[in-house]
Amino acid sequence: MKTKFKHLTLMATALIFGLSSCSNDDEIRVREGEGTPKSLFLKISGSSPATYAEGSVQGTGPVTFSKGLLYFTDNDGVIKSHYTIGTEATDDINIAELTTTGKAISNLPGDVSAVYIVGNTLDNLPTSGNISAVKAVVLNVETQGTITDVSLYGETTSLTSPEDPENPDAYYTCTVNLAPVVARFELTDIKASGNVITGFKIAGIFIDNYFSQATVNGSVTAGNLKDNGASAIAFNDNSEAYPESLKPFIYDWYTDLNADNNTVTPPTGAVWGYNVFATAAGSAVPRIVIRLTDITTTTASGVTYPNEQFITIKGFKKEGGASLETIKAGEVYSISTGLLNFDETDLAGTPNLSTIDVEVTVTLANWVPVAVTPEL
Structure with a gap:
């Protein structure tokens, strides 16, 4: 017997980042082997708080991103910097900034070459060491029950150099697709x-x-x-x-x-x-x-x-x-x-x-x- 089903496809949420050299000498703290510090301008495109209720039909709409962790690593996956993202005063970056004007992040280590985002999952996530330990953290299916809070993940190891790298206002750019794991x-x-x-x-x-x-x-x-x-x-x-x-x-x-x-x-x-x-x-x-x-x-x-x-x-x-x-x-x-x-x-x-x-x-x-x- 056949019954019709409806299939819904999720379009990935894009996180757009800009990286530039740091123009504020007071903020420069060069660590050995890291090179000239970089500044980053981070903005999320295509994701905003939503009001999907559990038990409601999930129609076309953005994936909800309510909290998360932002990681920057070098070529070997070593975590160089991390930031909390959320709506609380204690969070490093407020989601409202990311989805409107964007957020500038200064003084990133110069050897940063990859960006990782973990969304809606904060428990038991390492904030130091290698990013492989973050990726390997285990999620249980019962933690994914609420449609507004499913786990999201995205990464990129491709940073595009600015046309004029000598210009302190020239940004490196990259895009991270933040998507559900369910x-x-x-x-x-x-x-x-x-x-x-x-x-x-x-x-x-x-x-x-x-x-x-x-x-x-x-x-x-x-x-x-x-x-x-x-x-x-x-x-x-x-x-x-x-x-x-x-x-x-x-x-x-x-x-x-x-x-x-x-x-x-x-x-x-x-x-x-x-x-x-x-x-x-x-x-x-x-x-x-x-x-x-x-x-x-x-x-x-x-x-x-x-x-x-x-x-x-x-x-x-x-x-x-x-x-x-x-x-x-x-x-x-x-x-x-x-x-x-x-x-x-x-x-x-x-x-x-x-x-x-x-x-x-x-x-x-x-x-x-x-x-x-x-x-x-």
Whole structure:
């Protein structure tokens, strides 16, 4: 059975930097091997505080950047300087400055050759040593549950020299694309179709085949891919596979979520939304497992369901019918209203056995929408 999905594509946020030689002799502090200090003018383009609420549909709009760390390194990755970015008085750089007039930073070491930004993630980040230690910091999937606060990362090792390097007001320039390290899945409603099923309850919605961890720079490893297999016990509230700490980030659980006119919608908000780790190049496609209880049927059908049943969305199809082979960080995969339909042939007593495909539309943060279809 096919249901239409909507795919949203995220446009990367650009951070634009200018580097110049320092024109203030009082500020020059040359360290051995670093050369003449540089000044930097930093401005963020394409990112501003947003008001996306958890549970709302993620449409076209900027990725929210609310806090972060800015690093400058030499060619070997050694951290030469770092700055906090945020909205507090204690932050080195205020986001409002970066998104309006820009911010001048003086007296950078002369051997600075690379710029790194970590957005919306501050905990456990080193501020000295090598930038490789920053990139390797591990993020857990439950930290990515709020759309306004997903982790962002960007880097550049390419600085463009000024046309006149002798001019103290001539700037070096570079661009950093600050992008999410997650993709997002959205479900708007779940509907029974056909002439057999007359009612049902949703007990749980689970993301399966997902990465439980990623590093700050968005890398994932096969060892962190969680595939919970064909086990009804696993797909339960506060189970070993889905402990309470993962709710509502990777799963939702309900005790009395009834279908109204054979359709179930989120009890709060516009969608069920789940953020999962993915790389910019593309990562494994998750599955969505839905646990149903109290299924009622027509007498004429002769079909009964004394126990819980499962729907497994095994994959997604883009508009035009091509299968979605990978998911990418910064993209939103949304199943629109009325497009996730199932009937009695899509039910199974065990998850990950009887599966469906769903057509989706894919959109891009600047969260940009694109259409897809789920496969049951």
